[in-house]
Amino acid sequence: MKLIGMLDSPYVRRVAIGMKLLGLDFEHQSLSVFRGFDEFLKINPTVKAPTLMLDDGQILIESTLILDYVETLAAPEKSLIPRDPAKRVRATRLNGFALAACDKTAQIVYERNLRPAEKQYEPWVERVRTQLLGAYAVLEADLAAAPLPQQADALDQAGMTVAVAWRFTQMMLPEIVVAGAYPQLRSYSAFAEQLPVFLDTPPD
CATH class of the missing domain: 1.20.1050.10 (Glutathione S-transferase Yfyf (Class Pi); Chain A, domain 2)
Known part of the structure; x- marks a missing residue:
């Protein structure tokens, strides 16, 4: 998996920290939605960070939705969401x-x-x-x-x-x-x- 976006975005940083806490391997590509607009556009037509590119090429956006998905990859051994x-x-x-x-x-x-x-x-x-x-x-x-x-x-x-x-x-x-x-x-x-x-x- 590849996480795309700069860590000065709290949404990108949130996902990166969350994935590390869940023990998931990923590559981070620090790409600006401003300075790297044209390059980002080739990856995601909405030019939105964070973007998570899955191993099969699919992309996910929105930090909460990305974290919801990656929880399924770590569960049931690990979770950042209380069950109670x-x-x-x-x-x-x-x-x-x-x-x-x-x-x-x-x-x-x-x-x-x-x-x-x-x-x-x-x-x-x-x-x-x-x-x-x-x-x-x-x-x-x-x-x-x-x-x-x-x-x-x-x-x-x-x-x-x-x-x-x-x-x-x-x-x-x-x-x-x-x-x-x-x-x-x-x-x-x-x-x-x-x-x-x-x-x-x-x-x-």
Whole structure:
């Protein structure tokens, strides 16, 4: 299998870390959807990262759907998804809000960096900023109420996604999501980022 996309994308990094945690072998091709658009277009007509190319040439897109598929390759020996219904609800909730934070971070970055300054629409940026802060407020409150375990063997997909999302936002928008206001997220991310699988999969 080949995972295509740059690790500065939280979606690509999430899949790469997940596949490593599941013990799956894959090749990583670091290809930008911007600088490598024409080359990416030959692989995937939507030019979307991450793209997972299977051994038979089929391609899969969307990080959550890719992780859902690769879970079947590792199961039943390994899984990053809790089986217990209550634990699964929480994992799904954390995954959802962390991915929302990624989406909103990316929207602000694209608005600032890709659109000419005279065409940027500040009311839209403020709306997205409110959504971004809302996602992190939910995550911080959830972790304050029930901290995620800081043991390597307890790392699951939700914890992985929360940590990846936090690192992405702190790389891109630290002036909006001020780290000091989120001690739970900061602590958990610090734990995750020192794990070998995270150190081996740094943002580009």
